[in-house]
Amino acid sequence: MRYIDDPERMEKLPGKPLAEDDRFAFRCHPDIGCFNKCCRNLNLFLYPYDVVRLKNRLGISSDDFLDRHVDVVMRSDNHFPDVLLRMADNAEATCPFLSDAGCEVYPDRPGTCRDFPVEHGVRFDADSGRSDLVHFFRPPDFCLGKAEEQTWTIEDWAEDQEAESYNRRTLRWIEIKRLFLRDPWGPEGPNGRRARMAFMAAYNIDRFREFVFNSSFSKRFKVKPAALKRARIDDDALLAIGLAWIELFVWGKPSSILKQKR
Ligand code: SF4
Ligand code: SF4
Known part of the structure; x- marks a missing residue:
């Protein structure tokens, strides 16, 4: 999920914009040729609720989770740091929770993994003060799931992936993160x-x-x-x-x- 203040920037974002009732074809399953290929070398942003779910899943403290599993980065366009899941130190930079059988934290996987291959954004209109949700279908080229027959709306997909509660909480976080476009420090x-x-x-x-x-x-x-x-x-x-x-x-x-x- 990202916030977008500049309509021109939104036009340039990769992926196909999805309206609420658009359908996209996608199916991911363990027998597919690209299974797990997407769980490596990622810039996987973790939001506060992701960390709560993951650290509880792993049975460790939030201090330990932050020490072991995240990189904290400060970007030039915001005054609050971003938190990224640290990939494993191996040739393919795999997700630390990836095993041969798949995702080891699947019931508590981050919101971004649930939404994938859909990405959400929040578009702010500075003149009216209104904010709208925008959605993009963004499977990587190697993802074979997009050639499958099953189709979804954004809502169907979020329900299937149990992503609604994550998305609600991420939106709340994005509201706060947006305040940090100004420097309060x-x-x-x-x-x-x-x-x-x-x-x-x-x-x-x-x-x-x-x-x-x-x-x-x-x-x-x-x-x-x-x-x-x-x-x-x-x-x-x-x-x-x-x-x-x-x-x-x-x-x-x-x-x-x-x-x-x-
Ligand atoms: S690349 Fe696409 S189809 Fe393949 S495992 Fe990842 S999400 Fe599923
Ligand atoms: S948390 Fe699970 S689904 Fe997400 S990238 Fe890691 S292994 Fe893949």
């Missing part, structure tokens, strides 16, 4: 304390839990009681507080679940 820059705290709230859920439940957090912030109760036992609910906290802490934006105490 000032002289302390993107490696300062505030930036590191915001990164923790988005990507290091176990550290964020410590911060919420074992610091002066509750003295400084008012969390909706039901949300806080759920967050004690549910990483996804805790992440919702984390994202609301970034908006409040960095941008001063209160939300229905989180406010500053007076």
Whole structure:
């Protein structure tokens, strides 16, 4: 998922644009000649919910997951880092979760892997302030799945891949990420304390839990009681507080679940 502010840039994106009711032909299965070929040498962006699902799947802490499995990169067009899944250090740069039998984390695979070969974007119109979802069919040349007979709409495909909940959460993240087109960090820059705290709230859920439940957090912030109760036992609910906290802490934006105490 990417955000697109510039209509001219959107026109140049590769792949075939898909309208809601367009159908595309695709089928992927273990007997296909290209099986697993797409799980290597990827720039696979991980969004906050991807990390929660993967680290729980692997039974490791979010600290360990970040240490072992991600590269954090700062791009010139945004003031919040991107997180990429680190490919294995082998000749083909395979995904670390790829085995001969396929994806070892399949039930919790990242949203991008679920959407593939569809890619979503969010188009912002600065004049009207409106945002629309746009979709592209982008199988790589070597992907034989596009020659299969089965056809899908975007909605059918998302349902089949259990991708709707991922897409909803990614959209929420993209809303926040878009705020970082402006630099909020000032002289302390993107490696300062505030930036590191915001990164923790988005990507290091176990550290964020410590911060919420074992610091002066509750003295400084008012969390909706039901949300806080759920967050004690549910990483996804805790992440919702984390994202609301970034908006409040960095941008001063209160939300229905989180406010500053007076
Ligand atoms: S390249 Fe396409 S058809 Fe082949 S395994 Fe990947 S998604 Fe499936
Ligand atoms: S997470 Fe699974 S589906 Fe995604 S690239 Fe890795 S092996 Fe392939």
